[in-house]
Amino acid sequence: MLHCPLPFVPITRTPPVTSTSADVSSSHLRPPCKATERIFLWRGVNPPPLSTIDNPVIRHIADLANRASLRDTASYGAGLRKFHLFCNIFSIPESDHLPASFELLHSFALWAVSDPEPGDSIRSITGNIPFEPVSVGVARKYLSAVRAWHIAQGWHPPLSDSHHSHINWSLRGLENLHGGRRKPLRPPITLAMLMALKATLILSDPFNTCIWAMASCAFFGMMCFGEVSVTSRMAFTPSKHLTRAHTFFGFDLRSSPYARLDLPSAKTACTGEIQSVFLNEQGNLCPLATLHNLARVVPALSSDPLFSWRDSRGDILPMAKVCALERINSILMAWGWGMTFRHSFRIGGASFYLAKKVEPEIVWITGHWKSLAYETYIHAFEQISSQHLANAASL
Structure with a gap:
């Protein structure tokens, strides 16, 4: 059996000039960076508790392990951005972003899935609050992103099993409410x-x-x-x-x-x-x-x-x-x-x-x-x- 690599023509060129700017952020806590780096570079105002002994070698090993634990950090970056967008919309103080409470993450999940239409009881009281509805499955991925962010930043996972059960109960209810207006599969x-x-x-x-x-x-x-x-x-x-x-x-x-x-x-x-x-x-x-x-x-x-x-x-x-x-x-x-x-x-x-x-x-x-x-x-x-x-x- 013969295997030949795809032919290519060697060329000489200078590296292209590219921009390193990412999404514009209004806070020094969220510097512009690739989506893959957000869970590592976006921080909170509260200092995390120690997770290792105070030794530079151990801290370095812990940092290497931290960054190597995840494969698809880009999708986590998207979820983390959506979480901060929610916090901006509802004027959540920076000190409450990290660590995030059950009440905040439960609210975030409800907002992420809600899809109010004209005439809905929700729409009648939301005023100018923007909604960017996603599926229940995507909302759960958003919560996973926030969880990964907490761990990467040195905090404990923010939600317990009972918290997840409560959130899943609410998401299932919203899924039932919106079930009749789902978009057809592509x-x-x-x-x-x-x-x-x-x-x-x-x-x-x-x-x-x-x-x-x-x-x-x-x-x-x-x-x-x-x-x-x-x-x-x-x-x-x-x-x-x-x-x-x-x-x-x-x-x-x-x-x-x-x-x-x-x-x-x-x-x-x-x-x-x-x-x-x-x-x-x-x-x-x-x-x-x-x-x-x-x-x-x-x-x-x-x-x-x-x-x-x-x-x-x-x-x-x-x-x-x-x-x-x-x-x-x-x-x-x-x-x-x-x-x-x-x-x-x-x-x-x-x-x-x-x-x-x-x-x-x-x-x-x-x-x-x-x-x-x-x-x-x-x-x-x-x-x-x-x-x-x-x-x-x-x-």
Whole structure:
């Protein structure tokens, strides 16, 4: 079996000038920083209790362990920002942010999930209080972020088991109240949509070429879109994100070509585990062809992001998720699909393979799912149900 790394063209360039500014903060307690650093750099006015003996070696080891305990600190950063936004809206004193009381976190969870509409009893008394409603699951992640922040800053976890039970009781009630107005699940990306993307994108343009490669690989590789993109240009890290060196071409036992993407940090992988995504030839929408075209249009170093593009100054930039999805959605809406597609490539790829009667076990293994249950990875089963169920009585 032959494995060849993705070809790249060595280039000489000066490092791009980038900005280190993040979200603007009005307090010295919350300095501008990446979302991944907020739980470590954002602080409270109260000094935490000692957690180790007063020895510089032990304190240094504790600090190293503290920073190495979490993998996805970016999502915690988002939850922590939402918590401080809540505190600003309701004028919570800085001294009450850290450590946070049960009453404060219970209130935060209620506000995060509430989705008052005109005519609701809540809306009649809220006045100008802003709401940014999220699902109950996301609200629980927000609470996990605040918990991680407390521990990282040297405090005990703020909520006990009985506190969680009380908060879950309230969240379940709000979920029941809002259940009738839930938004429908986003539909999967389909082959027709992929064809529309390819027909619209200019495949000689670096930005468009990168988006097409991301779309094709995410669909046929059943990948989360976050695995082919970054949250921001500053967030790219070779140890966490795909680079050109993480891509290999080879031939299987039937001499059929394939590509392998070695994800250094996948959501469904254990810590330190490299998860491989295998891509095969797929006709006119072939992901292998998109990778070859990307290497031609956007020549880069092996340490550069796999899904990257070149700006007008010639700098290589990783593709940010929001930029790619805005372009993809604008195209799909122009073609008549008037809705937002965000995490639909993975689900679309699974739907496609199952519609082609690929064994569910193969889809499960290839997509690195934890369960074989269809509802785990099929939102639109009606689109493929006939492939599995129709004419069963005639067999």
